[in-house]
Amino acid sequence: MVLALSATAIVIVALLWEVAMPQIQEAYERHKARRARVARWDESLGPYDPGRERRAEQRARQLLRSCVNEEEWAMYRDLGFVRVWGKLADGPVQGGSDETDAGAPYAYLIYPHKPVVAYLPQTRALLNEYCVTFPDETRPYGSARLPDSDDVLAKWMALTGDERNLVSSANMHLPGRQVDPRQVRRDLWRLQMWERERTTRERRREGTGSLPAP
């Protein structure tokens, strides 16, 4: 009895560890980055204002919202990333796959301050990670890092405006180098559920919620 309970407890702890570890790690990294930012603060820039980043992010969110379409904005607000469909006939310049060469539709997931992930929506196969940053070397407040939503908007503009150029500016890696493929697959599943729910809601609103007869 005790042995069975112990084994169960070990399995539960192992599973929880597996699920919680990425979040714990991310929270720790954020905490470390925040502490480092305060420690590096240059007094010539005036007193450190912890609310500045928050206000900057609020402004950036408003700008992002005014540029992307309603669906993309809702996606970012609800899920934390934006999907952009690829437009190159033969897939991304670097990488890609036989499917993209054959003209299969592909898309990108844009995360704030993480690589852009290219994937095939039909199979959810991950193609590549495109590591790209937009560092502002003037560092107006001591940091070259744009607010999260500005980073997303910069990627969105560069991808929708000149996909080939952005992809060639980025460093291409195989999936999993920086963004956990399990997380991406989970996000793709969340996206699917989100779209399904959204479609159902819209149909209901339009009064066409009934299912077709078999």
Added chain:
Amino acid sequence: MKFLRMKPGHGEVLLAEGDVEVASDEELLVEAFREQLEQGMWAAVPLTSRDGRREAQMVKSFEEVPRDADRVIFFPRAAGGR
């Protein structure tokens, strides 16, 4: 037309604003555009297509900016990340 620039720790900043049909305003906008490009910025114009799709147009000179655009957004040039 408004020129906006993304800034770390701030969000967007209004750089310049003017009517492209007014010569003095246009001159000011051309100068502001050149200045941003010299600082290594990329410029994009957010657009809405006829079917309602949103996208951006990357522009490399003031002449490429559609005359009816209401804003141009400047942001740091992309660099390959780690």
